[in-house]
Amino acid sequence: DQQVKQNSPSLSVQEGRISILNCDYTNSMFDYFLWYKKYPAEGPTFLISISSIKDKNEDGRFTVFLNKSAKHLSLHIVPSQPGDSAVYFCAASPASGTYKYIFGTGTRLKVLA
Amino acid sequence: EAGVTQFPSHSVIEKGQTVTLRCDPISGHDNLYWYRRVMGKEIKFLLHFVKESKQDESGMPNNRFLAERTGGTYSTLKVQPAELEDSGVYFCASSQGLAGVQETQYFGPGTRLLVL
Secondary structure, eight states, X not given: XXXXXXXXXXXXXXXXXXXEEEEEEOOTTEEEEEXXXXXTTSOOEEEEEXXXXXXXXXXXXXXXXEETTTTXXXXXXXXXXXXXXXXXXXXXXXXXSSOOOEEXXXXXXXXXX | OOOOEEEOSEEEEOXXXXXXXXXXXXXXXXXXXXXXXXXXXXXXXXXXXXXXEEEEOTTOOXXXXXXXXXXXXXXXXXXXXXXXXXXXXXXXXXXXXXXXXXXXXXXXXXXXXXXX
């Protein structure tokens, strides 16, 4: 049973435009959410996070939005650059316990020059 | 500061053989996690160490997998005997271990295991 879902396996965006990656979750006990970027043959690299007490977190070109009532989060990249081409994983973690991450299946973003 | 390192980067073994993966966390990080990604699917949690103690091993697939973290520094994950379905990329991650605080986990490059 997939608790974190990324329904779009791939996304193509023109350079300079906005990339929007989406993620849905089912477990209301999740209270910490993260986005990781992964290049081929490398490990996931932390991008940005958000806790459940906030609905938006911004870091440079990257903004994560959290809609708790809809159990939905999204990552906005503005402006998109060719170097952003990678697989993006959404991850969620519960409020207590071991803080293990539950990952989605990833969305492959391709930014076209 | 050195990141999380994993060894080997690749391993190809035959079914029934034994393989040991190693992870060196970021220096000073008490929390160490193992994850696995199979066949391009999601990255799945295997287990979590706090220092040398296993905090959560609910994701370990079966008793062919044994993880250790002697001395609370590096960790090993042994698969014995390996089966075809064990093929995948094994990631290690670490975090500092501040009590009661959600922390970012930093991942290593992974070990790509292929069981033939």
